[in-house]
Amino acid sequence: MDKLPKKDINILMGGANAKIGRDNTGYDRIMGSHGLGEMNDNGERFANFCLFNKMVIGGSIFPHKRVHKATWVSPDNVTENQIDHFCVSQRFRRSLNDVIVQRGADIGSDHHMLLGKLKLRLKKQGNRKEVPRKRYQVNRLNGATKEDFKLCLRNRFQPLASLEEEEDVETHWSRVKSAFTATCEEVLGYQKKEYNEWISQKSLDLIERRRHLKEQVNSSTVELEDQKKKR
Incomplete structure (x- = not known):
């Protein structure tokens, strides 16, 4: 972490098997009081790491229901823990809008997808225009x-x-x-810039054909429902 540029926004995320809990005593600068469960040994190490590197633990800041906090569930669906985390640099705390678990994502894992929402406030870098590089023929x-x-x-x-x-x-x-x-x-003389289409005409034709087929299916479904209502 020491080698990372200080002015950059550093994002730390992943599973650390670290339960941070609700008690943020001594860690109020990098933790909120909306964690899940109680802090374990790995959670204490993780919190100290974030405190030393000035990283905010996003999952502890925002109030959510339990189902939107637990990132892991046991095979018997009995035990749930918050052991996956999304952290950002402390100086960019205001840019972090939310950290929430998305249970609807089908990822084939006993871990749920953790979503972090950032809204950066970037400064405009003047009106400098890059001069296009000319190439000779x-x-x-x-x-x-x-x-x-x-x-x-x-x-x-x-x-x-x-x-x-x-x-x-x-x-x-x-x-x-x-x-x-x-x-x-x-x-x-200079080379003329060639503009290549990002999608082929064949692909466009297939997309159009798919659209027509979908319209036909939707139309047939509506007609079938109307007939059922008339009966």
């Missing part, structure tokens, strides 16, 4: 275009040969770079 460097490129570049390099040798490296490099870029713009 280098695939045109063949045949006649290749010879035109060589001739144009040679003509641009000829004036550079008459310059004084004492010219500094940066200035010389700038002239060489300008010669290359000007030649590329004149002879090759």
Whole structure:
């Protein structure tokens, strides 16, 4: 945890087999009083870990019914515990809106799905616009275009040969770079950006067909119900 950036919102979640309980004495900075059951040894270790790393245990903050707190149930459906947790950085406590168990999720486990809701308040980063990167059509460097490129570049390099040798490296490099870029713009030109559809026409047709079939099924169901009512 020490290696994580301090300004980032750190989220810690998972099953720790740690029961934190309702008593938050000594842990009121990182725990509420809405936990389930009583704290066990793993729960004490977990609470100390969160206290040391300034992490808030979300499941202890929000008041919910027991069924929305218990994250684990025994095979005989008798024992329930709150041993899975969702924690966030203490400085982002106000961004945590809720932590609740969703029993309706079919996940094939004796653990229930734990849902944490966050609402971040992000600062706007000015109006900086990224300049799109332009690429030259280098695939045109063949045949006649290749010879035109060589001739144009040679003509641009000829004036550079008459310059004084004492010219500094940066200035010389700038002239060489300008010669290359000007030649590329004149002879090759820029690549045109291609926009690829994110979904194929075949998929669109199948979606449309499925929609029509669903409408037919729904229509048939309504007609059948109307006939039953008339009888």
